[in-house]
Amino acid sequence: MLFYNGPYDRLLFDHDVTREQRDAIADIFDDYRQKIDAGEDVGISATYEQRIYEAVPHKHGNYHFAEDLAHVNHQCGSWEEVFEMLYGDSPKFQNYLNNRNSLAISAFNKWYFSYRIG
Numbered sequence: 001m002l003f004y005n006g007p008y009d010r011l012l013f014d015h016d017v018t019r020e021q022r023d024a025i026a027d028i029f030d031d032y033r034q035k036i037d038a039g040e041d042v043g044i045s046a047t048y049e050q051r052i053y054e055a056v057p058h059k060h061g062n063y064h065f066a067e068d069l070a071h072v073n074h075q076c077g078s079w080e081e082v083f084e085m086l087y088g089d090s091p092k093f094q095n096y097l098n099n100r101n102s103l104a105i106s107a108f109n110k111w112y113f114s115y116r117i118g
Contacts, residue, residue, distance in 0.1 A: 007072050015065060017056055024055035025069060029079040036081050045086045071096075 012022055028051050035042050042048070049066040052059070059065045067087065074083035087093050
């Protein structure tokens, strides 16, 4: 099921995720996005992980897989708010998030000052 050789598709391919399971995962992320946008409480990462296990039964109990789905989507710029809401307070991802935010600020500053000077 490797449609593109991007990080997300590679992750799905490496874990033998079917097209139907891929679509169910997307529905989960869309549901979380809607809840976040509406200001609803999305619960804890364990609730999200349980929903992923239901969508991909052969990965039941593999929380690394569920984390990786959210993390890779965040890295690719998809459903970023879902990863940040579920794992943003996790010490495991603090370095990644801090570095990513620093790079984004640096890129903005570079653009802003080149625009103002140029």
